[in-house]
Amino acid sequence: MQQRNHYKKIEDFLADESFQKWVREGKERDNWEEWTVENPQRAKLVAEARLWVLATRVQESTLSSSEVAAALQASRDKIKSIEKETAVPSIPLWRRTGWRSIAAVLVLGLALGWLLKRQTLTQDTLTYTQLINQDIQGLIEQANNTHKPQLITLSDGSSVLLQPKSKLSYPKSFEGDERKVYLSGEGFFEISKNPKKPFFVFANEIVTKVIGTSFRVKAYTDQPNVEVVVRTGKVNVSSNQAITQLNPETVQLLPNQGVRFARKKLTFEKITDLTLEKPEAQSVIAIEQLSFEFSDVPVAQILKTIEQAYLVEIDYPQEKLKDCYLTTSLSDQPLPEKLKIICESLGNMTRYEMNGNRITILSEGCN
Incomplete structure (x- = not known):
């Protein structure tokens, strides 16, 4: 704050990163606004510097040659407008020899650099293969080349129902203070609760962070959107680290909420009521439609529900x-937790064994 009290020229503000963040992103807004209104002459200088920053701001989601030319013309128009309205004894920055050319080159450089960087990020750095190659842990890859979902049980007790034409890479055991898996395609996740060890699903451009909940991620490489839909609990969805600077937004989802990430525009579209979505856009699977709330229900019916939800076979006496x-x-x-709860409720040394999509319940009856 003390340093900015000595600002006398527009260049001082342009060199201040805090000032640029306030203008472009609204950060530290209150501090700058309060400081600005303390002095009328200071307010005028701030206004001029603010317009200069805005004149070099790139906002378009895509940039063609005509759009770049339009951006340059808009900057020139802003400069001319300021020249007419501002009467300052000293020579304004934009009237000095060479500054108009510098402004044009600056806008063009920002535009072309931003476009090139964006194309590189979206086309080259966010593929499933490159993401798993960056992981230093040894990963197991499960590919579903069948025509029906496959059940995957992870080392922490979490389960994933992997859809056809999908792949999941995960470590044999989760080390450290995080649990990370990588998805290409579609999967329904049920995560074992562990507040001290959050769970992350990396799916191309987005990352879904949870502690313990159930949700679906749809991230096929040949489709324009990546989708996350929550069934129970709460998740946070954000951009992958490689494109966070282009879209730093984080979306929090509660039960029966979803979000789409448009891969071309790098933008999120939150869905607050899935019932309003067109049926063909939902891709709902059985596990998301069935209820797991049971009140005085026969065990045989409970096991039948589990069979339908997970597409498994359960043998029991x-x-x-x-x-x-x-x-x-x-x-x-x-x-695994569902089966554990059922076995403990039945008692009499009841236990289960799981072998792929086949489950065996061993019991002598209920208490």
Whole structure:
């Protein structure tokens, strides 16, 4: 604050990163506004410097040669307007020899540099293969080349229902203070709760961060959008680190909310009510439609619901469990946790074994 009290020229403001952030992004807004209105002469100088920053600001999502020319002309028009309206004894910055040419080169350089950087990011650096190559852990890749979803159980007890034409890369065990997996295609995730070890799903341009919840990520490489839809819990969706500077936005999603990330424009579109979406755009799978709230329900019916949701086969002693009923909530747990809760509720040394998409319940009946 003390340093800016000595600003006497527009160049002083242009060299101040805090001032540029205030003009372009609204950061430190209150501090700058309060300081500006303290002195009328200072306010006039700030206004001129602010217009200069805005004249070099690139806002278009795509830039053609005609749009670059239009941006240059707009900058010239702003400069001419300032010259007519401002009567300052000293020679304004933009009237000095060479500054108009510098302004034009600056705008053009920013525009072309921004466009080149954006094309490089979207076309070359955010593929599934490059993301997994950056991970220093040894990863296991599961590819679903079948015509139906496949169930993947992770080392922390989380489960993923991987859709056809999709791939998931994950470590054999999660080390450190984070859990990271990489998706190409579509998967429904149910994450084991661990507040001290957040879970991240990297899917091309976006990253989904959760602690423990269930959600769907759709990120096919040949489709224009990446989508995240939450069933239970809360998630934060943001741009991958490589494009954060182009879109630093983070979107928080609650149950039955979703967001689309437009890969061409690098923008988010939040969906607050999925029921308003067109049916063909929802891609809803069975696990998102079924209820896991059970009140005095036969165990056989509960196991049947799990079979339908996860597309698995469950073998269990039907005769021994035919008179067993349960009241329980299984809505916010991954599959291994669901099975654990059922077995503990039945008692009598009931346990389960899982082998791929086949589950065996071993029990002597219920208590």
